[in-house]
Amino acid sequence: MTPEEIINPANRVYARPRLLTEANTHYCPGCSHGVVHRIVAELLEEMGLENRAVGVAPVGCAVFAYNYIDVDWVEAAHGRAPAVATALSRLNPDNLVFTYQGDGDLAAIGTAETIHAANRGENIAIIFINNAIYGMTGGQMAPTTLLGQKTATTPYGRRADLNGYPLNITDLLAQLRGTCYVTRQAVHTAAAARKTKAAIKKAFENALAGKGTSVVEVVGTCSSGWKMTPAQANDWMAEHMTEHYPLGDLKNE
Amino acid sequence: MKEEIIIAGFGGQGVLSMGKILAYAGLMNDMEVTWMPSYGPEQRGGTANVTVILSDSAISSPVLDSYDTAVILNQQSLDKFESKVKSGGTLVYDPSGIHHKPTRTDIKVVEVNAMDAMMELGNAKAYNMILLGALLGLRPVVPMDAVLRGLKKTLPERHHHLIPLNEQALLKGMSLVG
Amino acid sequence: MEEVRLMKGNEAIAHAAIRYGADGYFGYPITPQSEVLETLEAEMPWETTGMVVLQAESEVAAINMIYGGAASGKAVMTSSSSPGISLKQEGISYIAAAELPALIVNVMRGGPGLGTIQPSQADYYQATKGGGHGDYHLIVLAPATVQEMADFVALGFDLAFKYRTPAMILADGIVGQMMEKVVLPEPRARRTQAEVEAQCPWAATGRHGREHRNVVTSLELDPSRMELNNERFQRTYAEIEANEVRYxxxxxxxxxxxxxxxxxxxxxxxxxxxxxxxxxxxxxxxxxxxxxxxxxxxxxxxxxxxxxxxxxxxxxxxxxxxxxxxxxxxxxxxxxxxxxxxxxxxxxxxxxxxxxxxxxxx
CATH class of the missing domain: 3.40.50.920 (Rossmann fold)
Known part of the structure; x- marks a missing residue:
């Protein structure tokens, strides 16, 4: 069989979504961001939202999300994406406004903005990538870092007495009356990625329907920060992360 | 014509609203006006004062170092403002809050027992209107109809039925100095 | 001819914002400027002009709401007093760097620190020399009367949109709290979405058929391009210095x-x-x-x-x-x-x- 025979539309099982730009991403091999970006781009196209979607990018590894998904974007200051999205949504109620944030952005520096936007029930979708580490700055402790997990700032492992406990912020958000849909998903297997896609789709639908705030946490990996191969990182995630951050819906109203 | 007035007492005595009604009366009378409150966390009990300027021409400073007229409702305010009344000016005070009476002789000092008058009228809310009436009796800087129109502007509609009571209090205050 | 009214400077700002056709106000209470938000909430402009009014959870959130609203081309404003304005400085720097129009009101009180709630002008350096990080300027308007408090809302917004840079009304507790006569500007309609998109072709409005995506950002990691951005900012500031001096x-x-x-x-x-x-x-x-x-x-x-x-x-x-x-x-x-x-x-x-x-x- 020649390469030409293989590269044949009839054999195609996957193509780059039209709204995923051709720019090379700066993400490390094995990073969960790539999968989630692909899912978001696919959904925006499939749901016909390319002309009315506005994303809010965080500070963190996903800071350049706006280079990869071909819709309008606003790059927020660190942690402030939910506040930026609040105004975008209230002033442009016909648009789909979503934030795309990491664990440091959403659960450390931006905790207040996250909780208050969700508590007001802003009609936005929050996509939250939790990989339990600060990737962009070089692998320091995140609010979601597990007890015992080694990072650049917890070189002997996170200790509750020194560093406090891993923050299950999604569980907190599920308690708020402003949220309509709160779920925790993953993208480490094809099946998990399909569930994540369904979850983000529901979050977008809720925002468009004015039902309140939806939060989709994606428990992800950071092979560079965790100092593992991508395959090891997937295994470590399935074994350790899901114990503290169990997958599934926390709220679906 | 330009009248520079300080009204000073405890918060809750109606100092700021008395000034406001005076300012609105000036507005109704087509005068230039400024109303500059001392503002602070205190709502009741702390000291409060307001500077009201009424003038036929443009007003420069809303902050003053001396006044044509002072309306004084407690001892602290008397201590602070007695010396700041311009020579030949007027100081109106309610003796119920005053232990050491004013001593200046180059100004017109008028004691107005608004507390007793208020008891006679049987309405605690009339207190500041009695004093405003006394002030206007001594210094007729705005006509009575302008004051009543000013009152209408400052009171929410649901309190407009209180206007006759206020008018009665104003007249009572005038009679105390007349 | 509009009626002559008597009101506080802070109240005049709120009324002027509604009449200007502002799209949104986002703020957090602080003395001596809380009447701005209080007046807007009492006036309920969302029922009349469609203006959005929101009490944010903090000054930090409020200024980032301004950033988001301005990024979509809307006429948005916030107000605060000195300590709150310090909290907003990060966001103001981002707004300046992303070349967004916005109106910020500072009714100054005495500092430093929590200080006092009485009048001050001690934020002059902060307002005129930048305030946040980086090389930027705000257009700073200093009202002396309640009438100017009202008039500078429109002036501030117009200058902000003309030059795509944030403008600040730098008032103080005296002119915020005092009442005097004011004639409010004639009400004008808020811009339609088509007008917003025509006026702000750079805004993140949603693509609406536009060929390219719009990205509002202050980030540029390539120093040579970041220098070009800075040179563009400085050209704008030079133009403002040449055209907009008022005294x-x-x-x-x-x-x-x-x-x-x-x-x-x-x-x-x-x-x-x-x-x-x-x-x-x-x-x-x-x-x-x-x-x-x-x-x-x-x-x-x-x-x-x-x-x-x-x-x-x-x-x-x-x-x-x-x-x-x-x-x-x-x-x-x-x-x-x-x-x-x-x-x-x-x-x-x-x-x-x-x-x-x-x-x-x-």
Whole structure:
């Protein structure tokens, strides 16, 4: 069989979504961001939202999300994406406004903005990538870092007495009356990625329907920060992360 | 014509609203006006004062170092403002809050027992209107109809039925100095 | 003809914002400016013009809401007082760097720190020299009357959109809290979405068929491109300095002594000058209306004819730096100020003038 025979539309099982730009991403091999970006781009196209979607990018590894998904974007200051999205949504109620944030952005520096936007029930979708580490700055402790997990700032492992406990912020958000849909998903297997896609789709639908705030946490990996191969990182995630951050819906109203 | 007035007492005595009604009366009378409150966390009990300027021409400073007229409702305010009344000016005070009476002789000092008058009228809310009436009796800087129109502007509609009571209090205050 | 009303400066700002056709206000309560948010909530403009009003969870959230709203081309504003404005500085830097129009109101109180709630002008440096990180300027308007509080809302928004840069109304507790007569501007309709998109082709409005995506960001990791961005900002600032200087003069024609003061302090000085003129003292007043751009050319001209200049400020001497630079050492420049929320009266101003320039004393 020649390469030409293989590269044949009839054999195609996957193509780059039209709204995923051709720019090379700066993400490390094995990073969960790539999968989630692909899912978001696919959904925006499939749901016909390319002309009315506005994303809010965080500070963190996903800071350049706006280079990869071909819709309008606003790059927020660190942690402030939910506040930026609040105004975008209230002033442009016909648009789909979503934030795309990491664990440091959403659960450390931006905790207040996250909780208050969700508590007001802003009609936005929050996509939250939790990989339990600060990737962009070089692998320091995140609010979601597990007890015992080694990072650049917890070189002997996170200790509750020194560093406090891993923050299950999604569980907190599920308690708020402003949220309509709160779920925790993953993208480490094809099946998990399909569930994540369904979850983000529901979050977008809720925002468009004015039902309140939806939060989709994606428990992800950071092979560079965790100092593992991508395959090891997937295994470590399935074994350790899901114990503290169990997958599934926390709220679906 | 330009009248520079300080009204000073405890918060809750109606100092700021008395000034406001005076300012609105000036507005109704087509005068230039400024109303500059001392503002602070205190709502009741702390000291409060307001500077009201009424003038036929443009007003420069809303902050003053001396006044044509002072309306004084407690001892602290008397201590602070007695010396700041311009020579030949007027100081109106309610003796119920005053232990050491004013001593200046180059100004017109008028004691107005608004507390007793208020008891006679049987309405605690009339207190500041009695004093405003006394002030206007001594210094007729705005006509009575302008004051009543000013009152209408400052009171929410649901309190407009209180206007006759206020008018009665104003007249009572005038009679105390007349 | 609009009715003449009596209201506080803070209330005038709120009414003027609705009448301007502002799209949104986002703020957090702080004395002495809380009447802005209170008045907007009482007026319920979302029922009439469609203006969005939101009490944010913090000043930090509020300024980032402004960033988000402005990024979609909407006319949005916030207001606060000194400590709250400090919290907003990060967001203001981002708004300037992303070249977004926005209106920020600072009704100054005495600092530093939590300080006092009484009037101050101690945020002059912060407002005119940047405030947040990086090389940027705000257009800074200093109202002296309740009428200017109302008028500068429209002026601030118009300048912000003309130059795609944030504008600030730098008021103080006096002009925020005092009531005087004001004629509110004629109401005008909010821009339609089509008008917003035509006026702001750069805005993140949703693509709506646009060929390319719009990205609003202040991030540019390539230094050579970031330098180009900075050069573009500086060209804008040079254009603003050339076109938008505003000031008012009183009794300057024959003035031998010049007082420079802004905001409500200028009015206190004007009364002092009226008293001094009555005794034959030739003293005049220059009141900068734009603190940035600063009226340095005109102050330079007046410095050539004056024997001395006194700046009067509610701070330890901040604007005096700009006055000294403008006067180019042609004339002695002295400062008189009160701090911590104390407001000087006209007599103190004259005492300071005669103290610094004894030959001026009649």
């Amino acid at each position: 008012a003069e009183y009794y300057t024609d024959d003035a031998e002594y010049l007082i420079v003061a802004f905001g409500s302090v200028a009015r206190i000085c004007l009364k002092a000058i009226e008293d001094a003129r009555a005794k034959g003292v030739k003293v005049g007043l220059l009141r900068p209306i734009t603190l940035w751009p600063f009226p340095k050319t005109r102050i330079g001209e007046l410095a050539s004819q004056a024997k001395g200049i006194l700046t009067v400020e509610l701070n330890a001497g901040q604007m005096i730096d700009d006055v000294r630079l403008a006067s180019e050492c042609r004339v002695p420049v002295a400062h008189f100020g009160r701090m911590g929320g104390i407001v000087p009266n006209p007599n103190e101003v004259l005492d300071a003038l005669y103290n610094h320039f004894p030959e001026a004393k009649p």
